Amino acid sequence: MSTATINDKPFNLGTHTLSSRLIVGTGKYSSFDLMQESLEASGSEVITVAVRRERLIDSEGRNLLDYIDLDRYTILPNTAGCFNADDAIRVARLGREILEGLENPGANWVKVEVLGDKRTLLPDPIGTLAATEQLVKDGFQVLCYTTDDPITAKRLKDAGATSVMPAGSPIGSGQGILNPNNIRICLEYLKENDPDYPVIVDAGVGCASDVAMAMELGCDGVLLNTGIAGAKDCVTMAHAMRHACIAGRLSYLSGRIPKKLYATASSPTEGVISASK
Amino acid sequence: MQITINGDERQIDDGLTLAQLVSQLKMNPKFIAVERNREVVPRAEHVTCTLEENDQLEIVTLVGGG
Numbered sequence: 651m652s653t654a655t656i657n658d659k660p661f662n663l664g665t666h667t668l669s670s671r672l673i674v675g676t677g678k679y680s681s682f683d684l685m686q687e688s689l690e691a692s693g694s695e696v697i698t699v700a701v702r703r704e705r706l707i708d709s710e711g712r713n714l715l716d717y718i719d720l721d722r723y724t725i726l727p728n729t730a731g732c733f734n735a736d737d738a739i740r741v742a743r744l745g746r747e748i749l750e751g752l753e754n755p756g757a758n759w760v761k762v763e764v765l766g767d768k769r770t771l772l773p774d775p776i777g778t779l780a781a782t783e784q785l786v787k788d789g790f791q792v793l794c795y796t797t798d799d800p801i802t803a804k805r806l807k808d809a810g811a812t813s814v815m816p817a818g819s820p821i822g823s824g825q826g827i828l829n830p831n832n833i834r835i836c837l838e839y840l841k842e843n844d845p846d847y848p849v850i851v852d853a854g855v856g857c858a859s860d861v862a863m864a865m866e867l868g869c870d871g872v873l874l875n876t877g878i879a880g881a882k883d884c885v886t887m888a889h890a891m892r893h894a895c896i897a898g899r900l901s902y903l904s905g906r907i908p909k910k911l912y913a914t915a916s917s918p919t920e921g922v923i924s925a926s927k
Numbered sequence: 928m929q930i931t932i933n934g935d936e937r938q939i940d941d942g943l944t945l946a947q948l949v950s951q952l953k954m955n956p957k958f959i960a961v962e963r964n965r966e967v968v969p970r971a972e973h974v975t976c977t978l979e980e981n982d983q984l985e986i987v988t989l990v991g992g993g
Contacts, residue, residue, distance in 0.1 A: 675993030685991065700992025703933040704959055704984065714990055715958050730992050743967050744987050747960035751970050821993070852991075875993030 656900060661870060663696075663848050664759055664791035664812040666724060670694050671865070673726065673850070673894040675875025679884065682717040688878055691888035698726045698761055698873065701745045715752070724755035725749055726793065727858055730763050735780035738764045742785055759791035759812065760891035761852075761873075771821040775802045779809055795852050798832035804839045807847065815852035815873060816855070818864065822876040824856030827863050837868050858887075858894035865898025866906070930982040938977065946973040949986070958988050 661668045673696045679685035685697065689697055699714065716723070725743030729738035742760040751758035764777035773796050785792045791812040796802055798816040806814050816836050819825035827833060833851065840847050851864035852873040861872045872895055881887035928941050932952075934968050939948060945968060949956050962969045962985040978984075 675991070677991040677993045679991060698993055699989040701960075701987050702990045704954055704988045711953075713955065713958050713988060715988070725989070727989065728992050729936055740962065740965065741987075744960040744962060744985070745989070747967050747969065748958065748987070751957055803940075872992075 654911060656903075657902060658899065659846070660899075661848070662846065663793075663850075663871070666755065668695050668783040668871075670882050670890055670892070671871040671899060672861070673698065673871060673873040674888070674891075675699075675873070676714060676718070677875050678879035682712070682714070684884055685879075686717055688884040691885045691892065692878065693892040695722075696724045696726050696756075698728050698875065699745075700728055700730045701741045701748070702731075702843075711798060720752055720754050725752075725754050725901075726761050727756065728761040728763055728782070731765075732763060732781075733765050733767075733774070733777075735764055735777045735784065736763055738777070738781040738821070739784050739788075742781075742790060746790070758789075759793060760785060761793045761795060761815070763795045769813070773797055773817070775799070775805075778802075779805055782806055782809045782811050793850070798829055798836060800835040802841050803836045803849075807840055811848055813848040813870075815850040817853035818851050818860060819854030821853045822880075823853050823854050824877065824880075826860035827851065827854070827867075830863065830867055833864070833867050833869065841868075853889075858865060858890040861891050861894040862898035862901070862902070865895055866902050868902055871895075915922070928978075928980040930978055930980070930984060932984045933986055943978050943985075944974060945976040945978060948978060948984075949973065950984075954986065954988075959986050960988075961986050 661671050670693050672694045674692045674694045674787045675698045729741040732738040746757050762781050764774045764781050766772050766774040782792050793813045794811045795815050803814045818827035848870040850871040851869050855874040855877045864872045878888045
């Protein structure tokens, strides 16, 4: 069955309408060729990138942008590596400047990361909120990487975030979704009287079942990088993540059966042959 | 005169414009953004932006990230 036949709403993320609910990163690949192939296999339309100093001396002179089809992918620049709101704001403005020059539709949004420390890479909620407030004023559509804390999530939405993106577990940890109940409460709070408000699980996803779980919880999308880039076979894992995202979404839309303590037979209970003694 | 580019001190010619500097550094101007003394210099202004002594430049590009 092709996904085109499935009765699902389009995924509106700010001003962007997306057919894939999977957003993938471009970091940590051993080669640009492997990255390209993995991006393709993931079926994603949106890919994240980081903003870094241009090296003054580069032996090979290769740039990530030489390997990305800018007509095909919408770039989502992040503010990774920033530990305070001011730096995140500067990085967001620099990223926008590059994407405007490239005429990529990603020029109008940013994934805000303001991190608390290098050991956990957990978000600093206060810095994240401050950066979000300023960047919203600057006209950015702000996609906020945050913890799975429902109150912080609500505060970020109130500050004008286009999407709140709670972490399943720490960045690159591959631990999956550690506290599905917090994600459930985030979803309940963020979607109250606003069912289409986009909530994306960002970070910690290690394998396909983690993606499916996020989607079955009712999240609108999943953002991941290391789960694919760090897999032994990146391209096959990218396929797996794509399918898991679709499977999880359809499973969510279908309305699962309630969990019960005891069994209910699937086969008829009548007409069974006489039991042996 | 001396300026700082990405944290490194550099000697450049007096009167150099930002566009000329980018060209000297052999960078693809389409792939970069420049912050001068903490303010982004829009691409269209690179040709008219004359650098001054002690300018602090950050020249960035996009790299792989999550």
